[in-house]
Amino acid sequence: MDTGLARAQAQDDGFAQALTAGLARAPKQIACKYFYDETGSHLFDRICELPEYYQTRTEIALLERHAAEIAGLMGRNIEIVEFGAGSLRKVRILLDAARPDAYLPLDISGGYLATVVRALAADYPALALRPLVADFTRPLCIAGTARRAGFFPGSTIGNFQPEAAMALLRRMRGTLNGGGLLIGVDLVKDPARLHAAYNDAGGVTAAFNKNLLARANRELGADFDPDGFAHYAPYNPAAQRIEMYLVSLKRQSVQLDGRRFDFASGESIHTEDSHKYTIESFREMAAHAGFRPRAVWSDAERLFSIHWLES
Numbered sequence: 001m002d003t004g005l006a007r008a009q010a011q012d013d014g015f016a017q018a019l020t021a022g023l024a025r026a027p028k029q030i031a032c033k034y035f036y037d038e039t040g041s042h043l044f045d046r047i048c049e050l051p052e053y054y055q056t057r058t059e060i061a062l063l064e065r066h067a068a069e070i071a072g073l074m075g076r077n078i079e080i081v082e083f084g085a086g087s088l089r090k091v092r093i094l095l096d097a098a099r100p101d102a103y104l105p106l107d108i109s110g111g112y113l114a115t116v117v118r119a120l121a122a123d124y125p126a127l128a129l130r131p132l133v134a135d136f137t138r139p140l141c142i143a144g145t146a147r148r149a150g151f152f153p154g155s156t157i158g159n160f161q162p163e164a165a166m167a168l169l170r171r172m173r174g175t176l177n178g179g180g181l182l183i184g185v186d187l188v189k190d191p192a193r194l195h196a197a198y199n200d201a202g203g204v205t206a207a208f209n210k211n212l213l214a215r216a217n218r219e220l221g222a223d224f225d226p227d228g229f230a231h232y233a234p235y236n237p238a239a240q241r242i243e244m245y246l247v248s249l250k251r252q253s254v255q256l257d258g259r260r261f262d263f264a265s266g267e268s269i270h271t272e273d274s275h276k277y278t279i280e281s282f283r284e285m286a287a288h289a290g291f292r293p294r295a296v297w298s299d300a301e302r303l304f305s306i307h308w309l310e311s
């Protein structure tokens with residue numbers, strides 16, 4: 001698991017209401033945070049391992065290569081706050097290098113946080129573990145005055161529209177008590193490479209996308225026919241983003257929550273945008289959000305970037 005958007009739980013995350021409202025809109029849409037029920041989180045873990053999905057392994061390699069420098073920039077006596085408790089593999093690199101006083105994983109899922117704490121407690125006996133059940137996309141207040149290093153890997157920032165991304169960065173900045181933010185950002189690149197990453201040969205991303213329909217059937221008693229929809233994920237070069245859709249392959253109707261939703265053949269549900277940035281465009285956005293962009297690390301192919309932003 002890689003992201004903060006991940007691990008949204010089946011309990012009551014507003015899926016029913018969001019889906020009925022989203023299907024009533026033209027064009028139809030649903031927020032991408034609803035991908036991450038248990039099945040969706042497992043599918044996302046598989047995406048992170050795909051040969052076509054360069055992001056996860058590139059970010060991990062960057063963290064490993066630059067851990068000492070990152071730790072130096074973070075400084076001593078800090079707390080690390082992770083926005084969306086993500087891949088333990090990534091945060092362990094930081095915990096080992098920066099040796100913070102405390103780790104505050106922040107996630108919408110209390111169950112996942114308990115797993116994180118259990119996994120880390122044995123290996124880091126001196127580390128204070130302070131899990132926080134919270135939705136980091138909402139206004140945030142984290143008690144305490146210690147200087148913090150925020151951690152937001154996985155290019156989850158790309159799943160927000162630029163205005164919302166800027167607002168999120170601003171809110172994160174407000175929780176750092178004068179510290180900085182370490183953030184992973186996927187880069188603009190050859191569209192063919194991006195296209196392959198979201199249209200993998202094994203069909204895992206397609207299954208991840210269609211799991212939204214299966215989830216609606218499982219949890220909400222809807223009657224979607226997942227085979228009646230196609231996964232469609234083109235790169236939009238003007239907007240510099242991958243757009244993900246579920247496209248109806250026929251004229252069909254779906255029952256959900258006592259309501260009927262009609263689909264024309266070819267009509268789509270917009271399920272995700274994944275924005276890509278240049279190093280410069282991201283630094284500019286971070287500066288608009290009030291940060292001072294300091295260091296940036298990227299791989300030789302310029303696939304992915306990690307930024308250290310000071311507040």
Ligand code: AVI
Nearest residue numbers: 003047154155156159205274
């Ligand atoms: C979580 N997020 C950064 C992923 C991305 O690349 O935008 C989600 C994803 N969607 C399809 N593949 C991966």
